[in-house]
Amino acid sequence: MTALSFVVALLAFVIGAAGGAGVLWWYAVRGRAQADTAAYDDVASRLRAAETTLAATQAERDALQDRIVDERQRAAEDRTVLQMMAPLADQLRQVRHQVTTLERDRVEQFGQLSQQLAAAAEQDAALLRTTSSLAGALRNSATRGTWGETQLRRVVEAAGMINRVDFSEQVTSGSAQTPRLRPDMVVHLPAGKSIAVDSKVPLASYLEAQSLEGADAAGDREQVQARQRDLLRAHAKALRSHVDSLAKKEYWEGLPGSPELVVCFLPAESFLAAALEADPGLLDDAFDKNVALASPSTLLSILKGLAYAWRQELLTENARALFDESRELYKRLGTLGGHINDLGKSLKTSVERYNSFIGTLESRVLPSTRRIQDLDPGLTPSAGAEAPTSVEATPRVLSAAELITAEQS
Template identity: 55%
Template sequence: MTQVQRQVGLLERDRVEQYGQLARQLEEAREADARLLSTTHSLAGALRSTSARGQWGEVQLRRVVEAAGMLSRVDFVEQVSYTTGNDGDRARPDMVVQLPGDKQLVIDAKVPLSAFLEAQELAAAAADAAGGEAAGLEARHAELLKQHGKALRTHIDALARKKYWEGAANSPELVICFIPVESVLAEALRADPELLDYAFTRNVALASPVSLLGILKGAAFSWRQAVLTDNARELFDLSKQLYERLGTMGGHVTRLGASLKTSVERYNSFVGALESRVLPTARRIGAFDSASLDVVDAAAGGADEPQADVSLLGAARAQRAGSVPAGSGTAASAIDATPRSLTAHELLDGTDG
């Protein structure tokens, strides 16, 4: 019995300890819920401010365009200011997206959210209420959604009057109204099913994050196609230029060939004249030697009647007759279209070293 009582005491102690831990966890959860509710109310209050709502929309817009792979100041520009219309009004859209062909697309990120946020708070309260109170809250919720649709329609009219496209270069006659949350657009369309068609008639396109991402992805793809087209055009221009320059080079080669042919012909003429005209005369001069000249001088000075050396006179007669000593060269060959080879042994001996 004592053992049983001891065991029961241990169980009771564990139960009390676990109950205390559970109570602390519940208290922490309650505090976390309170902080979350406070943060939610603070966020809702901040979004009711026009400036805070605009900044939040701009942040969401930038996240979408960056998700589409676009770069700031390359593919898009934020908060650009320019003049629209003939009255000199200044326009400052939230973003201008650059499109191929020096075209631009204007995007506005401001959207009315006050009625929508109040409707969401009433929806949460109606879920916790019961009976007649819940019915009243639901009716008020439906009325707020109608006000939300009307507020968005009014915003569409305001965007249409600004005519952002008149100040942007080569912009289509259209401005995109970016709605940062899908449910904001969905609730507005549920309250006013004709809202999309009405926006189109006012040159305004309503775009949620998903639809805007699709538009920007298409623009990014168009940029890639434009780059490929530019590269193909440049390649075509370079190919055409290369073809023209090859034609010019062909003309140069033709003239070079004609010049080479003329040079070969003149070279062959030079070699022919050298071997057939110049070298025979040089050979005749080379047949004389100093010993023969000394004999002639001695004979002229020592006798009354000159006596000529028979061999010398024979050689001279042979030279005058144009005979060529054996082994002194061969006859010139006919000139052909290739450079003529040297055949004279005097010239060939000079090339051996």
């Protein structure tokens, strides 16, 4: 091999080695560039994800701030409404208290009435049991009169009239026909009125008839029964004569505000029952002559009616107070409606001002920001920003008549 061939061969080897090294270097550079590109893409993707997350977080934060502002405004409005309704709540509590008091008094009064009627029935039964034992003592007219007055007083006291309807005994009064009258009792009625009660009734014939109850075994029963019937008819006749006497006295003429009526009190139920059995028309005839025949139970009912009249006057006063409170409550409902109406107007004004602000923002401010963006293209709006919108809702107008005052209508 010549020197030239050796040089050519060496040069070819050097060139081949250099070309191989260049190819290896090119492949190495290309792989590194691809790795750098992949790393750059990964970082860019992470950056975009972080920007998206940041925008969502900012939007959520803005929404939470808006919600907090709304809740604070709503709480302030609720406090305002509660403050305005405080007087109404006080009035309702007063009305409820008065209604509860009235109902409790009514229940107590009916319970007392039942107890007093039961007590009166027991007393009347005891009176019937002792009638026959008193027959002997009652044959004396003075004793009979005293006993009648005592029974009358007991009935009045049993009716519980001392604290409600005052009564006076042996009151002297007079009229043009009879200048000097003295009823056994004068019961004072509501509104300053009064009524006379007489307890002097003829009982001689009745007592004699009762004394024959045990005589039929010793003699002719039919004769005894006939004698009893005659005596009971005589008893009814004597009672009718007494009614005529009371009618002529006209006790009501000497009592101020008295109805044209006098009560003829019979101390036992059997006295009146026996007279009505012998003379059924006696009761109606007595009423026609302004005389009311009253046994203990009948008089008790009359006195209970008078006591009820007193209680009704008290209940009427309470009802009148309740009515006045209700009227005042109704008026205050109108005032409350006025406050609510003012609140609605204020809300409407706030909405109108908000819409005016949005209009000014869109027509005056945003065009300037757009021109600034044109001068600086690199300036971009904040991520997640939303364009404000106008509010179309308006407060509801009051329509209930109770909540509309005269000024509003």
